[in-house]
Amino acid sequence: MLKKLVLLASAVLGLSVATVQAETLTVAASAVPHAEILEFVKPLLAREGVDLQVKVFDDYVQPNVQVSEKRIDVNYFQHQPYLDKYNQSHGTNLVGVVAVHIEPFGLYSRHIKKLNELNSGATIAIPNDPSNVGRALLLLAHNGLITLKNPNNLLATTQEIVSNPKGLKIRELDAAVLARVLDQVDAAVINTNYALEAKLVPTRDAIVLESGRSAYANLLVARPDNKNSVAVRKLAAALNSPQVRQFIETKYKGAIVPAF
Numbered sequence: 001m002l003k004k005l006v007l008l009a010s011a012v013l014g015l016s017v018a019t020v021q022a023e024t025l026t027v028a029a030s031a032v033p034h035a036e037i038l039e040f041v042k043p044l045l046a047r048e049g050v051d052l053q054v055k056v057f058d059d060y061v062q063p064n065v066q067v068s069e070k071r072i073d074v075n076y077f078q079h080q081p082y083l084d085k086y087n088q089s090h091g092t093n094l095v096g097v098v099a100v101h102i103e104p105f106g107l108y109s110r111h112i113k114k115l116n117e118l119n120s121g122a123t124i125a126i127p128n129d130p131s132n133v134g135r136a137l138l139l140l141a142h143n144g145l146i147t148l149k150n151p152n153n154l155l156a157t158t159q160e161i162v163s164n165p166k167g168l169k170i171r172e173l174d175a176a177v178l179a180r181v182l183d184q185v186d187a188a189v190i191n192t193n194y195a196l197e198a199k200l201v202p203t204r205d206a207i208v209l210e211s212g213r214s215a216y217a218n219l220l221v222a223r224p225d226n227k228n229s230v231a232v233r234k235l236a237a238a239l240n241s242p243q244v245r246q247f248i249e250t251k252y253k254g255a256i257v258p259a260f
Helices: 002-021 031-047 062-068 080-090 130-142 175-184 192-197 230-239 242-252
Strands: 023-030 050-057 074-079 095-102 106-108 123-127 161-163 169-173 187-190 217-222
Touching (some): 031 095, 031 192, 050 062, 062 074, 062 080, 074 080, 106 192, 175 187, 175 192
Parallel strands (some): 023 050, 123 169
Antiparallel strands (some): 106 187
């Protein structure tokens, strides 16, 4: 009996030490799909000695602020064009660690089912952050609704529209509210994460959907001082694992596609 108690105490002590030694890694993320993917990899990270703590944000600014100020370790919500613009505008030097998935942009409407049903003078809402303005305009241009001065400019603005045959009124709004104003506009270009939160199914509900071959893969983002840390590298490996690929393909059924 004494031997059993000693073995049990040793096991408990070993568990306690392992728990103490587990490294905490905090990550800021959008709710869908980023936080869902991160919750999926939590057990993988736990087995690697990393306690992953996911902090959900509903905007595209605070996750970068929190990481820049070292209040959170990393974030996962943005693509490279957005990150480049943010760094340029805020004097930061956040860096992408690994690409995880692509969220094809979609044009949605409560009022029409096809592009040719869009009336002259119709109002189309698009995200108002610079990188997504360009992305939304490229989607409209690729579908023949407008013509841009430079059809390859990822950071195009409405000032660069050189042809607008239907006289469309383009309203720039915060990305988080676009799904909520669908009844108030003729159509809206919506980020897939917000579309999913609003119970829209991109492959079913989008009038047009961005190609999966895109420059807008969503990244795990860190600071230069921690991008190569053991915990961050373990998270990066987990996010590019076969298990995560299968999870994305099974759960999102083409609405979100792996970028690796």
